[in-house]
Amino acid sequence: xxxxxEDEPIYRADCPTRTILDQIGDKWSMMVLAVLRxxxxxFNGIKRQLxxxxxxxxxxxxxxxxRNGMVVRRVIGGSPPGVEYSITPLGRSLQEPFAALYDxxxxxxxxxxxxxxxxxxxxxxxxxxxx
Amino acid sequence: xxxxxEDEPIYRADCPTRTILDQIGDKWSMMVLAVLRxxxxxFNGIKRQLxxxxxxxxxxxxxxxxRNGMVVRRVIGGSPPGVEYSITPLGRSLQEPFAALYDxxxxxxxxxxxxxxxxxxxxxxxxxxxx
DNA sequence: CGGTATCCAAAAAGATACTG
DNA sequence: CAGTATCTTTTTGGATACCG
Numbered sequence: 001x002x003x004x005x006e007d008e009p010i011y012r013a014d015c016p017t018r019t020i021l022d023q024i025g026d027k028w029s030m031m032v033l034a035v036l037r038x039x040x041x042x043f044n045g046i047k048r049q050l051x052x053x054x055x056x057x058x059x060x061x062x063x064x065x066x067r068n069g070m071v072v073r074r075v076i077g078g079s080p081p082g083v084e085y086s087i088t089p090l091g092r093s094l095q096e097p098f099a100a101l102y103d104x105x106x107x108x109x110x111x112x113x114x115x116x117x118x119x120x121x122x123x124x125x126x127x128x129x130x131x
Numbered sequence: 132x133x134x135x136x137e138d139e140p141i142y143r144a145d146c147p148t149r150t151i152l153d154q155i156g157d158k159w160s161m162m163v164l165a166v167l168r169x170x171x172x173x174f175n176g177i178k179r180q181l182x183x184x185x186x187x188x189x190x191x192x193x194x195x196x197x198r199n200g201m202v203v204r205r206v207i208g209g210s211p212p213g214v215e216y217s218i219t220p221l222g223r224s225l226q227e228p229f230a231a232l233y234d235x236x237x238x239x240x241x242x243x244x245x246x247x248x249x250x251x252x253x254x255x256x257x258x259x260x261x262x
Numbered sequence: 263c264g265g266t267a268t269c270c271a272a273a274a275a276g277a278t279a280c281t282g
Numbered sequence: 283c284a285g286t287a288t289c290t291t292t293t294t295g296g297a298t299a300c301c302g
Contacts, residue, residue: 008179010182011162011165011166011180012183013182013183015162016233016237016240017165017236019243020232020235021152021156021161025152026274027274027275030148030152031142034148035142042284043283043284043285044284048139049139051142051143054275055284055286056275056276056285056286057275057276059286060274066250067246067247068243069242069243069245069246069247080283081282081284082284083283083284090242094239096231097228097231097232097234097235100227100228100231101151101231101232102147102148104151104224104225105150105151108221108224109150111200111221112150112154114200115199116198116199116200119197119198120198157294158294158295173263174263174264175263175264183296185296186264187265187266187297188294188295188296190266212263212302214263214264
C-alpha cells in the first residue's frame, strides 16, 4: 500500500501554539504579570520583587508585554519622576488559562523529577561506553 | 511610613512557573506531543509531520520529553530496524491545561495583533528622534 | 533508519557603565 | 528613578557529514 494515501498533517513553526509561547514563554514575562496582578507598580518596585532580573531584561520584558497590550506604561510627572506599570484586562485574562498550567505543574512536578532522576541514572549505565 | 513594613514578596527563577515552561516552552515540544497524541510513531514519521525541524533538534526535543516521562522510546528489532515513540499518560495529561492556553490564544490573537500594530506604529512617531 | 559529532549563526541573557 | 548603550557569555537552533 502506497503511503500517498496516508495522512501527513503538517505542524509548522507558526502554529498558534507558538504565538503565545513566543510572547510569554520567556524567563520572566509570567512573573512580571504575577507581580502586577496585585497592584500597579513602578519600575524598581517590580524589579525588587524579581530576584535576579537585570534592568535590561526587565525593560525588554515590559516592552514586550506592553506591545502585546498586556501591560500599560504611564509616566508620572513629579519631583521624583516615575513610571507606573499596570496590568490590563487582557493580561489579567491570560492568567486564567495559565493557572491551569501552573496547577498541573504543582500536581505533577514530583513525578517529573522522579522520571528525570531515573533517566539520568540510566544514562550512567546504558549506551555509555566504559571509557 | 517606612517601607520596611511593606511586603516585598520575591519571585525567583525557580518559580514553578519556570519548571514547566523550561521543559515545554521551546520551539517544538508541544508540537511533538500533538503529533504523538494521535498514535505512536517512528522518528522519521514524526519528522515528516513537523515542517522545518532538523534531525538534531528533533532528537534533542524527544530526549527532553523522554527524560520528563512524557514520551517513551521503544526499539523495534527487525530487518528494517526502527524506533517507536509514544506519548505517556503524563504527556497526555499535560495537553488538558495546555488546551486552555491554546484556546485563549485563538480567542485573543486578533486583539494582540492589533496592539502590536498600534505599538509599532506609535514607535514611529513617539520618542523617536527625527534623525 | 535513527541517530551522533561538528561547526556555525542567531538569539537570549548577564555584567557593567553611563544618562536625562 | 528609569532607563539606554556596550560588551560578553550562554543558549538555541540550523547545516552538514558521518556511523551502526
